[in-house]
Amino acid sequence: MSKTTVTTNRWRTVDVVVAAVIAVTFGVIFWAWGLLWNVVTPAFAFLPATQAIMYGVWLIPAVLGGLVIRRPGAALFCETVAAVVSVLLGSEWGSITILQGLSQGIGAELAFAAFRYRSFRRPTALLAGALTGLGAAVFDFFVWNGEYALGSYRIPYALLTIASATAIAGVGAWSLTRALAKTGVLDRFPAGRERTTI
Amino acid sequence: MNLEPVARPDAPLARRNPVAKLAAALLCSIILIATLDPVAPAIAIAVELALLPLFGVRLRVLARRALPLLVSAVGILVTLVLFAAERSGRILVEAGPFLITSGVLITALGLVLRMFAVALPGVIVVATTDPTDLADALVQNAKLPARFAYGALAAFRLVPLLAQEWQMISMARRARGVDAGRNPLARLRLFGSTAFTLLVGAIRRGTRLAVAMDARGFDAMTPRSVARRQHFGRADGLLIAGAAVLAGAALAVSIATGTFRPLIG
Amino acid sequence: MSAVRLRGFGWRHAGRKRWAVRGLDLRIEHGERVLLLGASGAGKSTLLAALAGLLPEDSGEQEGTVEIDGRDPRTAREEVGLLFQDPETQLVMARCGDDVAFGPENRGLPAEQIWPRVDEALHRVGFRYGRDRPTAALSGGEQQRLALAGVLALRPSLLLLDEPTANLDPAGAALIRDAVATALDTDTTLLLVEHRLAEALPLVDRVVVLAPGGGVQADGTPQAVFAAHGEALAAEGVWVPGHPAPRRRATTAAGSELLAADELALPPRLATVSLTVRAGEALAVHGPNGAGKSTLALLLGGLLAPAAGRVTATAELAGGDARTPPHRWRAPALVGRIGSVFQDPEHQFVTATVADELALGPRRTGRTEAQVRTTVDALLDRLRLAALAEANPYTLSGGEARRLSVATALATAPRLLVCDEPTFGQDRRTWRELVELFAELRDNGHGLVTVTHDTEFIAALADRQVGLEHPGSTP
Numbered sequence: 001m002s003k004t005t006v007t008t009n010r011w012r013t014v015d016v017v018v019a020a021v022i023a024v025t026f027g028v029i030f031w032a033w034g035l036l037w038n039v040v041t042p043a044f045a046f047l048p049a050t051q052a053i054m055y056g057v058w059l060i061p062a063v064l065g066g067l068v069i070r071r072p073g074a075a076l077f078c079e080t081v082a083a084v085v086s087v088l089l090g091s092e093w094g095s096i097t098i099l100q101g102l103s104q105g106i107g108a109e110l111a112f113a114a115f116r117y118r119s120f121r122r123p124t125a126l127l128a129g130a131l132t133g134l135g136a137a138v139f140d141f142f143v144w145n146g147e148y149a150l151g152s153y154r155i156p157y158a159l160l161t162i163a164s165a166t167a168i169a170g171v172g173a174w175s176l177t178r179a180l181a182k183t184g185v186l187d188r189f190p191a192g193r194e195r196t197t198i
Numbered sequence: 199m200n201l202e203p204v205a206r207p208d209a210p211l212a213r214r215n216p217v218a219k220l221a222a223a224l225l226c227s228i229i230l231i232a233t234l235d236p237v238a239p240a241i242a243i244a245v246e247l248a249l250l251p252l253f254g255v256r257l258r259v260l261a262r263r264a265l266p267l268l269v270s271a272v273g274i275l276v277t278l279v280l281f282a283a284e285r286s287g288r289i290l291v292e293a294g295p296f297l298i299t300s301g302v303l304i305t306a307l308g309l310v311l312r313m314f315a316v317a318l319p320g321v322i323v324v325a326t327t328d329p330t331d332l333a334d335a336l337v338q339n340a341k342l343p344a345r346f347a348y349g350a351l352a353a354f355r356l357v358p359l360l361a362q363e364w365q366m367i368s369m370a371r372r373a374r375g376v377d378a379g380r381n382p383l384a385r386l387r388l389f390g391s392t393a394f395t396l397l398v399g400a401i402r403r404g405t406r407l408a409v410a411m412d413a414r415g416f417d418a419m420t421p422r423s424v425a426r427r428q429h430f431g432r433a434d435g436l437l438i439a440g441a442a443v444l445a446g447a448a449l450a451v452s453i454a455t456g457t458f459r460p461l462i463g
Numbered sequence: 464m465s466a467v468r469l470r471g472f473g474w475r476h477a478g479r480k481r482w483a484v485r486g487l488d489l490r491i492e493h494g495e496r497v498l499l500l501g502a503s504g505a506g507k508s509t510l511l512a513a514l515a516g517l518l519p520e521d522s523g524e525q526e527g528t529v530e531i532d533g534r535d536p537r538t539a540r541e542e543v544g545l546l547f548q549d550p551e552t553q554l555v556m557a558r559c560g561d562d563v564a565f566g567p568e569n570r571g572l573p574a575e576q577i578w579p580r581v582d583e584a585l586h587r588v589g590f591r592y593g594r595d596r597p598t599a600a601l602s603g604g605e606q607q608r609l610a611l612a613g614v615l616a617l618r619p620s621l622l623l624l625d626e627p628t629a630n631l632d633p634a635g636a637a638l639i640r641d642a643v644a645t646a647l648d649t650d651t652t653l654l655l656v657e658h659r660l661a662e663a664l665p666l667v668d669r670v671v672v673l674a675p676g677g678g679v680q681a682d683g684t685p686q687a688v689f690a691a692h693g694e695a696l697a698a699e700g701v702w703v704p705g706h707p708a709p710r711r712r713a714t715t716a717a718g719s720e721l722l723a724a725d726e727l728a729l730p731p732r733l734a735t736v737s738l739t740v741r742a743g744e745a746l747a748v749h750g751p752n753g754a755g756k757s758t759l760a761l762l763l764g765g766l767l768a769p770a771a772g773r774v775t776a777t778a779e780l781a782g783g784d785a786r787t788p789p790h791r792w793r794a795p796a797l798v799g800r801i802g803s804v805f806q807d808p809e810h811q812f813v814t815a816t817v818a819d820e821l822a823l824g825p826r827r828t829g830r831t832e833a834q835v836r837t838t839v840d841a842l843l844d845r846l847r848l849a850a851l852a853e854a855n856p857y858t859l860s861g862g863e864a865r866r867l868s869v870a871t872a873l874a875t876a877p878r879l880l881v882c883d884e885p886t887f888g889q890d891r892r893t894w895r896e897l898v899e900l901f902a903e904l905r906d907n908g909h910g911l912v913t914v915t916h917d918t919e920f921i922a923a924l925a926d927r928q929v930g931l932e933h934p935g936s937t938p
């Protein structure tokens with residue numbers, strides 16, 4: 001994997017639209033996932049921090065966008081658009097979701113930037129997952145969880161968020177990219193051209 | 199999923215520039231998120247509800263959209279009862295590990311009110327804003343790059359199609375003899391495989407859409423012109439300033455009454 | 464004023480070993496009206512994309528040259544307008560007027576010139592609604608007209624149309640052809656791709672046939688081309704006028720009843736309809752775009768619950784389950800009795816290879832592994848998919864994907880088969896194979912319901928027809 005790099009940094013139309021489509025599709029999936037999230041909340045009632053295990057799903061578009069589009073800004077763009085879309089679809093959290101999306105997208109973006117947008121292997125994906133989880137954890141730590149006990153709630157919640165993001169958003173997005181490449185839909189992207197010709 | 203604005207479009211504040219409305223909502227949310235006390239959000243919610251008619255949004259519509267927040271409110275209460283950082287005040291209930299004090303309840307009230315106060319402005323803006331107008335205003339007034347704004351807008355148009363497609367894929371699974379029955383694990387697997395098929399189809403559509411957009415000159419290096427003008431006038435500036443003043447005033451009252459509790463520190 | 468020159472042109476898509484087009488030498492003078500023919504996969508769509516400058520360097524490999532008035536098509540985009548086959552993916556904006564204005568905006572036209580152009584383009588294609596109409600509220604035919612208006616608003620001198628009527632009912636297709644005919648100026652060059660040519664011929668004065676191996680197989684006036692190459696082209700999968708399809712009507716009377724629909728309705732998608740399906744009979748359902756044909760197919764297939772009326776299966780079809788309606792059956796029981804083929808084959812694929820796709824249904828109904836193997840091998844052979852057994856279903860060409868989706872429904876040998884547009888976008892060869900296959904099933908006592916716009920298919924196969932009206936048109 002990953003020898004192919006993008007020569008120019010100008011986004012083609014297909015990069016813009018497919019990045020947005022990934023974000024929009026996850027906006028729709030989030031909408032379904034949000035229903036599920038609320039349904040299972042009672043099940044986690046006695047150890048609410050453990051619900052962070054499911055957190056990674058919200059962060060997949062950031063890592064997936066970076067892995068598929070492979071351009072500076074892709075991770076940030078995907079996660080932000082996904083947040084805007086879920087706001088437009090009537091997310092109950094309102095416009096603050098956009099800030100949350102930004103803080104999560106920046107995490108993944110930093111990971112890809114750290115490899116100078118040259119490596120899109122599993123370790124990069126893991127790092128991107130972990131950092132986007134960190135972005136999310138920091139936001140929640142201060143903004144939403146400020147009133148909860150530090151040792152028994154805030155810190156476990158933050159750590160679980162990062163673990164979940166690494167596993168679900170990092171490994172998940174990496175496997176998802178490979179599965180997508182096999183279907184042929186990524187043929188116009190470097191990620192899709194790494195499969196064998198037929 | 200409803201993508202159409204649900205407000206009367208001629209209401210005085212609904213007519214404001216979408217960028218101004220978005221900025222006002224964000225500003226309001228950011229200021230209000232800075233405190234944890236019940237007073238400031240309570241004032242803000244009262245003002246937000248009082249302004250509702252000026253946005254042309256009916257209370258019923260707003261209530262329906264904000265309904266899921268009630269579930270989250272219960273979540274906050276449960277979490278606080280179990281994990282509150284401080285348990286000051288009079289003891290109300292004491293049963294084994296459960297210790298509910300008046301302080302815990304006031305904190306919970308503060309958090310729940312804050313959540314509503316922060317969410318409402320965004321919900322109101324969404325209810326009164328057409329996505330096309332938002333993209334136009336983001337390009338013309340906020341100077342966002344047109345390629346990104348209209349690329350995202352074109353993708354957004356696929357949302358209702360994707361919702362239909364989700365139904366279609368589920369039916370196709372059934373036609374192939376695949377259903378989950380009552381097994382929760384099988385349900386999760388089916389959710390995953392349906393979502394994957396949806397994503398594949400969506401990316402394929404997106405690729406075709408991008409080609410169609412290029413065929414109509416979207417990728418041309420010539421500067422784009424605008425067919426729909428968005429104005430950003432004095433009234434729009436006033437809306438943003440007004441939002442800041444209102445949220446700031448709510449905060450000031452809470453500081454003056456001594457209930458103010460900053461988020462950090 | 465656009466002339467097209469191709470010299471030894473070839474294109475290979477990234478990730479493919481085969482060239483999509485190769486060794487193509489062609490001159491098209493400005494003002495000519497050309498019909499481009501060729502079997503499925505011959506590279507017609509690829510060629511149009513090349514002429515529109517839509518094959519980026521990094522998405523494949525090029526041989527030879529393409530020129531439009533002596534320029535590289537990638538720099539001559541403003542001369543070219545391309546209408547794609549699928550209208551849904553080429554509408555960009557949420558309101559009709561904005562969508563037509565999208566192209567002129569990209570060209571940087573001043574706003575005061577844009578709206579008059581938009582109105583003129585909408586008028587030329589006979590668009591019924593105003594600029595503010597949401598694009599989501601249009602039928603397939605109306606969307607196609609709007610897309611054509613979006614292309615015409617750019618005033619292209621080279622107009623490229625890729626199967627512009629494939630999704631449409633016969634009336635809608637005629638409207639689009641009229642719109643094209645009236646929209647053409649004397650100095651507009653036209654290049655049209657269309658599988659069904661009888662209707663397209665009045666629009667053109669020249670026919671070019673691409674050879675499957677590369678290069679041009681025939682070129683000239685329609686009369687000359689069909690006189691010289693008619694037989695050979697028909698054998699290779701091109702629809703040629705004067706080579707009618709064989710008839711395959713039932714030779715014996717229909718058997719017992721399998722399924723009945725009583726006063727079935729699902730407003731606003733489907734108005735009330737009643738019908739019965741019998742064993743050994745092919746029933747065709749037709750009607751305009753949006754009449755609810757696909758909805759009816761889903762209801763009959765036990766995939767959707769009706770809002771009014773009911774679907775009843777007889778004991779002949781369902782044994783002891785005959786008392787519960789099909790949409791309540793568990794999926795494994797359903798696939799053994801009623802097979803469904805969807806309008807879009809890609810919706811139907813669940814696994815990663817063609818062979819697994821065929822094995823899925825039989826495994827679900829509890830056959831032994833040996834029985835599954837026999838069924839799969841027989842179907843792969845029968846539908847010419849054996850070489851693709853290990854391929855991913857999403858990488859198949861349109862014709863192959865269609866054949867696979869029909870095969871998956873056949874794999875569980877259901878007594879009743881419900882097919883939605885089984886012949887849509889197919890070349891003649893696949894078309895004939897499908898007719899033959901359905902006819903055999905019918906003659907072996909299976910019941911068959913096909914939803915289709917394809918009048919030739921109805922003429923060749925259907926023993927009985929049901930016409931649906933638009934749900935809005937009846938009180």
Ligand SMILES: Nc1ncnc2c1ncn2[C@@H]1O[C@H](COP(=O)(O)OP(=O)(O)OP(=O)(O)O)[C@@H](O)[C@H]1O
Pocket residue numbers: 187476477478479482483484501502503504505506507508509510859860861862
């Ligand atoms: N984006 C792509 N990536 C890889 N291969 C492709 C791509 N598009 C087309 N092909 C292949 O190129 C060949 C020519 O395809 P093309 O779509 O041009 O055929 P066509 O003549 O238009 O066929 P049809 O009549 O079925 O529309 C086919 O083998 C097809 O599988």
Ligand SMILES: Nc1ncnc2c1ncn2[C@@H]1O[C@H](COP(=O)(O)OP(=O)(O)OP(=O)(O)O)[C@@H](O)[C@H]1O
Pocket residue numbers: 362365603731732733750751752753754755756757758759806
């Ligand atoms: N999932 C859905 N939800 C709501 N409306 C739908 C849905 N699917 C289709 N419709 C609408 O129901 C009507 C009938 O649709 P249907 O797809 O059954 O028509 P059809 O006769 O198969 O048309 P076509 O010839 O274009 O395939 C159309 O107006 C369509 O827009």
Ligand SMILES: [Mg+2]
Pocket residue numbers: 507508509
């Ligand atoms: Mg084609």
Ligand SMILES: [Mg+2]
Pocket residue numbers: 756757758806883
């Ligand atoms: Mg249909």
